[in-house]
Amino acid sequence: MVKDSTGSTMDDALALGLSGCASGSVVAAAFQDASRGRVPGRTWLSPPGESLLATVVLRAPELDFPLHEIPLRAGVAVAHAVEAETGLAVRIKWPNDIMVGARKLCGLLCELHGPIALVGFGINCNQASFPREIAGTACSLLQATGNRFAPLDLLSPVRDELRRWFSAADWLAPLRSRLYRRGETVRVDIPGTARTIEGRVEDIDGSGALLVRTEEGSIERIVQGEIRPDP
Numbered sequence: 457m458v459k460d461s462t463g464s465t466m467d468d469a470l471a472l473g474l475s476g477c478a479s480g481s482v483v484a485a486a487f488q489d490a491s492r493g494r495v496p497g498r499t500w501l502s503p504p505g506e507s508l509l510a511t512v513v514l515r516a517p518e519l520d521f522p523l524h525e526i527p528l529r530a531g532v533a534v535a536h537a538v539e540a541e542t543g544l545a546v547r548i549k550w551p552n553d554i555m556v557g558a559r560k561l562c563g564l565l566c567e568l569h570g571p572i573a574l575v576g577f578g579i580n581c582n583q584a585s586f587p588r589e590i591a592g593t594a595c596s597l598l599q600a601t602g603n604r605f606a607p608l609d610l611l612s613p614v615r616d617e618l619r620r621w622f623s624a625a626d627w628l629a630p631l632r633s634r635l636y637r638r639g640e641t642v643r644v645d646i647p648g649t650a651r652t653i654e655g656r657v658e659d660i661d662g663s664g665a666l667l668v669r670t671e672e673g674s675i676e677r678i679v680q681g682e683i684r685p686d687p
Contacts, residue, residue: 458608459485461504466565466576469511473572479518480619484510484611506583506596508607511576512618516568519622523573524679527552527566528664530575532630533617534562538579541613542601547636549683550657550666554579555636559595575618581605593685632660637683644668644681653678 462468468483487504516523531552538546538554538561547555554562565576580596582604597605621627632638637657644653644666655670666678 457481457483459483461485461487461489464488465509465511466567466574469513469574469576470567470569470572473513473569473574477513479513479515480615481513482510482611482615483513484508484608486607505607507581508577508579508610508614510578510611510614511574512615514573514575514622516571516573519573521622522663523568525627525664526568526573526575527564528631529621529624529627530564530566530577530618532627532634533621534564534577534579534614535634536621536630537610537613537617538562538597540617541610542597542603542605544597544600546634548631548634549636550660551664553636556595556600559593561595561597561600577614579607579610579614581607581610628660628662628664631664635660642668643684644678645684646678646681652684653681 462485465483465485465488472481472483488509528551531548534554535546535548538544544556546561549555552564553560562577562579567574580594582598583596584598585591586594635657639656641654641656646653653668653676655668655676658667658669658675661667661677666681668676668678670676
């Protein structure tokens, strides 16, 4: 389903899922005015027609891996699709933001509603500039490559890669090889607490948790968190 405009492809996809659609069904839109991000209170800003804005509906009982792997596998899938279609070398900012250099190209939002899993993504395609408050942290394919892209042309490659990596056994290796700021010092905010962990990004463990080595030399295993833009 492709719309010119909507409130949120996540909301539309949930309604589609509740209506009994097949796993793998997609809602895409040229513009949305009630989007939401992975961090509460954060929205995804995109002028009409300049981004690929879409959500894929999955049936959670049909997935043969732990559900906490959904956003991690989705990040790997989108990274592969972007690289294949654009020639860019991208990194994955744990858990699943897609980065070009130090700037965010794509954000993902994954939600679970009973048996319905939603994988939403927004890929910046043709923005020549961004609002001042995010100009230093966001980028588009146009800015990164000098070329314009038809957003909907990226939809099938992303769906194909999602299908591939949601059935792949070795999904951790491509995540580790693209791990943003590996070996560098970061600060990670832990949701629901006032705690911030600071240390060097070491690795991803076998379940997808981020491993950070603190100044004291201990390893912090982080299951949920937000890496701050600055170290």
